[in-house]
Amino acid sequence: MTDLSIAIQHTPHRADRQKWVRAMVAQLRNENPDIPLAVIGDSQREGCWPTHRRALQAAGDASHHLVLQDDLGLCRDFIASVIEVIRARPGNLIALYTNANAVFRARARGESWVEKPGVCGPAMIWPRDWIGEFLEWQDAHIDRNFAWDTVRVSMWLIKTSKRAFATVPSLTQHLGCGFSTLGLNGRSKVAAWYIGANKSALGIDWSQGLGSPQKDSTNIRPEWWQHFHE
Numbered sequence: 333m334t335d336l337s338i339a340i341q342h343t344p345h346r347a348d349r350q351k352w353v354r355a356m357v358a359q360l361r362n363e364n365p366d367i368p369l370a371v372i373g374d375s376q377r378e379g380c381w382p383t384h385r386r387a388l389q390a391a392g393d394a395s396h397h398l399v400l401q402d403d404l405g406l407c408r409d410f411i412a413s414v415i416e417v418i419r420a421r422p423g424n425l426i427a428l429y430t431n432a433n434a435v436f437r438a439r440a441r442g443e444s445w446v447e448k449p450g451v452c453g454p455a456m457i458w459p460r461d462w463i464g465e466f467l468e469w470q471d472a473h474i475d476r477n478f479a480w481d482t483v484r485v486s487m488w489l490i491k492t493s494k495r496a497f498a499t500v501p502s503l504t505q506h507l508g509c510g511f512s513t514l515g516l517n518g519r520s521k522v523a524a525w526y527i528g529a530n531k532s533a534l535g536i537d538w539s540q541g542l543g544s545p546q547k548d549s550t551n552i553r554p555e556w557w558q559h560f561h562e
Contacts, residue, residue: 453482
């Protein structure tokens with residue numbers, strides 16, 4: 333049996349993000365009132381990475397931990413759909429959002445996965461046992477003041493040769509694509525294919541493309557590697 337905990341990484345001083353978090357929490361509680369759910373707020377304005385770290389540390393005892401950013405829309409039957417996704421790939425980090433071009437190739441082939449070195453970060457499922465390893469590694473190899481939280485994850489995945497995958501379609505949509513807290517705005521910052529708020533991902537055949545997913549290239553900017561040290 334797959335068990336799951338959820339943490340929402342939240343910037344509480346933004347009215348739009350307060351609204352989105354209320355909607356997410358209401359949906360998640362309606363779908364499963366007993367699931368461990370924490371809203372991790374950046375009340376001290378420490379920035380994305382310290383808040384993301386605390387969201388990871390909120391994992392508890394569940395076998396898998398889902399970290400959501402606070403500017404997402406969720407598909408219908410979200411929690412049950414996430415459980416099905418985990419059952420297909422229990423030993424990998426999985427993104428429930430991607431804007432990767434490989435999505436269009438996977439969709440044309442009727443496949444349900446893409447793979448890329450590193451992974452987009454608004455909605456990531458972690459095997460709980462990976463979290464401590466990642467946090468220890470990034471403490472040793474990435475500058476403390478580096479702001480980009482999920483880029484840290486991508487660097488770790490690349491440097492430790494861990495494979496990461498994204499679902500096709502995305503089960504979340506990036507509602508705050510024009511209001512990034514790190515200035516990463518743009519029309520491209522939405523899912524390449526979002527299943528939709530009123531559509532369920534239950535019944536998707538997650539075995540399609542499981543063994544040989546379409547691959548995408550990394551989108552880590554070269555200058556970001558200046559903050560990495562062997």
